[in-house]
Amino acid sequence: MTATTTSTTLTFAKALNTALADEMEADPTVVVFGEDVGPLGGVFRITDGLTKRFGEERCFDTPLAESGIMGMAVGMAMNGLRPVVEMQFDAFAYPAFEQVVSHVAKMPNRTRGKVKLPMVIRIPYAGGIGGVEHHCDSSESYYAHTPGLTVVAPATVQDAYTMLRESIRHPDPVVFLEPKKLYWSKDEVDLPALQARWGAGGAAAAGPRIGRAVVAREGSDATLITYGPSVPTALQAAEAAAAEGRSLEVIDVRSLVPFDDETVTASVRKTGRAVVIAEAPGFASVASEIVARVQERCFHSLAAPVLRVTGFDIPYPAPKLEQYYLPSVDRILDTVDELQWEEA
Amino acid sequence: MTATTTSTTLTFAKALNTALADEMEADPTVVVFGEDVGPLGGVFRITDGLTKRFGEERCFDTPLAESGIMGMAVGMAMNGLRPVVEMQFDAFAYPAFEQVVSHVAKMPNRTRGKVKLPMVIRIPYAGGIGGVEHHCDSSESYYAHTPGLTVVAPATVQDAYTMLRESIRHPDPVVFLEPKKLYWSKDEVDLPALQARWGAGGAAAAGPRIGRAVVAREGSDATLITYGPSVPTALQAAEAAAAEGRSLEVIDVRSLVPFDDETVTASVRKTGRAVVIAEAPGFASVASEIVARVQERCFHSLAAPVLRVTGFDIPYPAPKLEQYYLPSVDRILDTVDELQWEEA
């Protein structure tokens, strides 16, 4: 078989934009709305061109009110549509928190599955872009702690495309976290091939990502477990470690809820050491959860405690200070060094 | 010295009510407001009599709007008062989430300490009272994950009194979590003696509780680490275990942020085994954090993984099902049994 590859360079942002367009094309019940998502195409241009192509009724601006956007989406999902809403920045999703926690997350359960809410909440999240306060929060732990929500965070261009389509087709509400600093990251992608997998066969043919972590880089000495904006940093750290003769496996968790215990556990059982990396403040976070799960499940394989490299327990800092806050290659390598190698 | 004890039986609710009254008496800048806290005295009667005694300007009802209550409290604290606000139930604090996360938690940091927000957010929280949905959420993890907040949860009548006074005098905003099911719990308390400690010397004389865990029961075989509504359950479990010849230490964490690593770590280093108990869904929770911290700090003392008994990762269930959800003595003992004793 001679496969014709039609690779093009695609940004993370364009992958998301294409996924939205492709799903809107495939399913007339998909509607996109939020603040500035219409003619402007969103402040990050993720919805660029959608209003023009699909009309004002399928992609439109709302009044400036996040609880309103979220609550209206709940009603639209109740009544047969598949809303994809954009919260302009992480911290601007907080006004919608009651709607998310008390309704989005609970409606299907409350109605014993009679009411499904197939909706996607897109949130540009996390930092590393020199943004001012309230524009850089890593808010995933709030959502991951809320039962009823499915929470995902793609880190590659391919996953951006595939996971957004999968999320839109998901029967339950998905919080879709888009690491802002990766919007401009690029990759070679065979887009037509990716798109072709979403024919009649749907999500199945594409292979599920929700609930599945991926080994982003194989290694044998220790496992770096991470997701979202920290994935590239972890990969760089593994590269640097390799140069120093240490083989690090990198797991991109990708789906925070459901969590893929299998992939994570298999890796740590193999390596016997683990560092969890995340940008959010560490206290009572997804990173804490991963540490807790790993030590519960891999206790006897562990040669050292599971350590964390996370944001400090402080509000996200101003642009000129964020370099000190963000998990860095050095900080990851320092932490790997602390994994009690002398005793191995 | 012949100490005259003047012990009386006090409920948890009355202890809180007395603490409010005593602080309002001691400090004219303390103001209390929220929904139904005025003439009605709050749906749990925690503010009973305060309007009558201190006037409508010191204890008053607001329009029904939680973000409004929280935002107004921020402004009042900025302008020299010490607001103590009541959120009527845990889930009804969510509309105020943006105010809490983006302002209450961040204002002092943002202004480099120029603006302090000495305010207390009282939240009747958690379940075990047969309440309908939205009235039983264990929401502590949302707050504990938010840098800038101080988060406490008393579990005894004495701590209810002392910690509320301390929280009101605290220079920073405190989320004060009141386990609803303990409101009617009683204890013998020497109230005049407790009150006397709050004279000119203030909080110092009373001995700080914020940031200090307490060993609620000593033991040597394993440590139960818990807080709030689960403290009595853990104590019962320890009692039952003792009958079976197993000595369990119980730590009442009491202050979630700041967290008392010292007390917790000392205990686990001593016992070598630990179970963390909390009513909230376990995923990405305060319980996860405690597990993570304990294994980070006590790894080489641990004979078994640190295990958890938490709520399931589901919305809080209806009254007739809550018995299956709540951490129970049996579930705690079962989990203690799993701490790999055979290998000891």
Place this chain on the structure above:
Amino acid sequence: MTTSTGKNRKGSTGNPLDHMPRTAPDSSRAAESFMLPQTAPVQLVDPDGRHVHNDMYPLPDGRQLLTAYRQLVIGRRVNDQANALVRQGRMAVYPSSHGQEACQVAAALTLGDGDWLFPTYRDTVAVMARGVDPIQTLTLLRGDWHGGYDPYEHKVSIQATPLATQLLHAVGVAHAAKLKGENTVVMAMCGDGATSEGDFHEALNFAAVFHLPVVFFVQNNQYAISVPLKHQSVAPSLAHKAIGYGMPGERVDGNDLAALLGVLGKGVDRARAGGGPVLVEAHTYRMQSHTNADDATRYRTDEEVQAWLPKDPIIRMRSYLSGLHLLTEELEQEFAGDAEQVAARMRDGLNAEVQVDPEDLFRFVYTNPTPQLREQAAKLRDELSRESL
């Protein structure tokens, strides 16, 4: 997707609601007067059962009133029975709509089959009047599940506890219907207290901006638990909030079934005809405590309550319909019998012991339970099987 226009109202009465400008905002005094409520609540039948003429609203015909009156009688019985069941420990709590039954009934009866109702925790009688089974309705309060009925069956959303949030869901349902070209009107209910919440504001504004077929129906029963209206708002009336969104507002005597049917009915017709949303404030009174757990004597006087007794919605409709000889002794007895049947069904249903299945805890959180939930369910199953040994 197209915007539905649906059937149009017949016979314009010169009601300002009919002439609302549909597009560009207009701030002339004339445009304002379209949106401001009348200076007093609309009343069509006074407390003594006499017809009060109103230019804008004709009196609904006798048949319609009789059908609605029957529901009033049933509604009152439902409230009484529910209170009794709480006293007997068969339900945890009941927020009674005693005194507000006319609002309840009118909200349900002015809707068509394809329309949606968004009730609050207090609107049990409205839910039942729309056809939802009484036992299913009371499942939430009996405590075996958070809701008991299928919202799609009668197009009645779950009874909302968080205040005002349901108004946005109502807006979403209406918006989806509009986009799908469906001829749906949505009745979105809330209390006077709930109007203070941010979500009330956002819901009305969204409905107005998207020009959606929503009737916002505020039952102003003067209290939010213990807090009287004057601590909730100092606006001339709650209906005066409408103009701030560019929609008409109207006030109505909330104990006058005829007026409610008239005003809500007109709002529904107008919405269906593409006229956009309206805000209706009913002036009524919560005769009992907030719920059985509350003690209203702590915050209001007996005199105040007594003063509302003669305004009872049932008494006045009975006088009016009897006066017209539409309501006979026989019919009264028939209605009482119907009410008794509903009450009996409530008793039977709530006295029966229900078996709850602990595994239900995990079944509906996700369409496909996560591995984490499967694991937790297995643990619980194991625990329970060991216990039952």
Place this chain on the structure above:
Amino acid sequence: MTTSTGKNRKGSTGNPLDHMPRTAPDSSRAAESFMLPQTAPVQLVDPDGRHVHNDMYPLPDGRQLLTAYRQLVIGRRVNDQANALVRQGRMAVYPSSHGQEACQVAAALTLGDGDWLFPTYRDTVAVMARGVDPIQTLTLLRGDWHGGYDPYEHKVSIQATPLATQLLHAVGVAHAAKLKGENTVVMAMCGDGATSEGDFHEALNFAAVFHLPVVFFVQNNQYAISVPLKHQSVAPSLAHKAIGYGMPGERVDGNDLAALLGVLGKGVDRARAGGGPVLVEAHTYRMQSHTNADDATRYRTDEEVQAWLPKDPIIRMRSYLSGLHLLTEELEQEFAGDAEQVAARMRDGLNAEVQVDPEDLFRFVYTNPTPQLREQAAKLRDELSRESL
């Protein structure tokens, strides 16, 4: 604690604001007309610099206008300089108030020393007009800290980014002042877009119910980033929202410095005299993109922007004051010189390299850093000391 009454306005002009009922709500048409805005925005000086008579609002005197005009000139220069500094990479971003300077200046100048200003991210010129140091003001946008000035020094709160939340803080400051018996008025600013947020609603309602001295000042610059007003609201005007809270609303030409001083000044006086809150909507235009990161050509036409050019607030005030011979060539040059000084100070301050101290990250989160933060700070210190080896 007592309610302050403070100094009273002198010389009643028959302005409805003066007669606002202070206690029980009243829904008569007369009461309504107190609260509804005038049918057109108040204008005292037209775009050609000619005085327009208005019964309610006398023209501020020439001295006052001249002082304010000087601030206008400085404000415009601040906007221009800030834009230039962004282009040069000295600031990350700047939300310009070009075209809105009259609103900015009037908001600051109508307040007394003891009063408070609550600005948004766009209100840099108002912040500076109130006396805050330019460099301190721009610290946020330069990126070395989230705020640069001490809010207590000039009684100017931090510039709020989350929309509408600051209105509630303003209400709280006013409430505390009232309880303490202080004679403080609070100017709470927001944009047209922000009026859609739930917090806007809650803030206005709280201020009205507690009868607080707050002037809510909405700069309706027709856009919220890309979203035009018509997608934000279909109300006759934003000022029409006031009556829904039981407070007076007024509209004013937002490019007319004289009218702004008149209307805001009256609102401040009324609030100080115990008259309660007011809502003022200024009709203006955001001449530039939302920020430098935005591209306004994606969502509006050049013609639309051009049409606003002749309405520029500076041009018309210059014509008016020159016409009166109050503004001379010399004075113009003096003001331009003053503006140049501020601009120079901005350049100097922002071109200087700032040293940030990483340990500041931990210093202000809590009054007494937690053990956890001390530990994290120590780790960072250690890391940095190793790096610097």
